[in-house]
Amino acid sequence: MLETLISFVLATATLAFSPGPDNIFVLTQSIVNGKKYGLATVVGLMSGCIIHTTLVAFGVSEIINQNPNLFFIIKLFGAAYLLYLAYQVYKSDAKIAFSTENVAKKSTLELFKKGFLMNVLNPKVTIFFLAFFPQFLFSETISTVVQFYVLGGLFIITSFIIFSSIAILAGTISASIKKNAKIGVFLKWAQIVVFIAIAILILL
Numbered sequence: 001m002l003e004t005l006i007s008f009v010l011a012t013a014t015l016a017f018s019p020g021p022d023n024i025f026v027l028t029q030s031i032v033n034g035k036k037y038g039l040a041t042v043v044g045l046m047s048g049c050i051i052h053t054t055l056v057a058f059g060v061s062e063i064i065n066q067n068p069n070l071f072f073i074i075k076l077f078g079a080a081y082l083l084y085l086a087y088q089v090y091k092s093d094a095k096i097a098f099s100t101e102n103v104a105k106k107s108t109l110e111l112f113k114k115g116f117l118m119n120v121l122n123p124k125v126t127i128f129f130l131a132f133f134p135q136f137l138f139s140e141t142i143s144t145v146v147q148f149y150v151l152g153g154l155f156i157i158t159s160f161i162i163f164s165s166i167a168i169l170a171g172t173i174s175a176s177i178k179k180n181a182k183i184g185v186f187l188k189w190a191q192i193v194v195f196i197a198i199a200i201l202i203l204l
Helices: 002-017 021-033 035-066 068-091 108-120 123-136 144-168 170-179 182-203
Strands: none
Touching: 002 123, 002 144, 002 182, 021 035, 021 108, 021 144, 021 170, 035 068, 035 108, 035 123, 035 144, 068 123, 068 182, 123 144, 123 182, 144 170, 170 182
């Protein structure tokens, strides 16, 4: 059980560190508006994850209870989707590009709302949770709904810590990215390894 949860946290941390629209958005807002505004964006993004966790928790738990064979199909879909994500990352440019030009200044409330809506209205987040979470169910006795919420909580806490660090250390991080092009290459391959490793675990 503990090993499964530790593996989940490590996988989540790797993905949270990897450059994507969410953490790049946090980074640019922190540079343009300040740390407080970057943190407001992070809180909005993480609040949206609660909605996706709830959708997956109740939807997949019902499937597990009603039709174990269908749940197996979901796991196969999860493996296929994670391999697809690995391929998409492989094809992408390893350079981390972000621009602070034409980034309008907004209030903390506006950025919270922006982060929340960015997350909630993105169906890819639900699909990712659907592919990612079921592979880390950790108990035969605890309700699957509870397990999904535990995983969701760990995902939110881990991502919050990393995204908040990005917001607080925005200037240092942006300077390091500009000076060291290899950071993008490392994070790119870290993402690929995580996606493929979890897909293999599903298929074993």
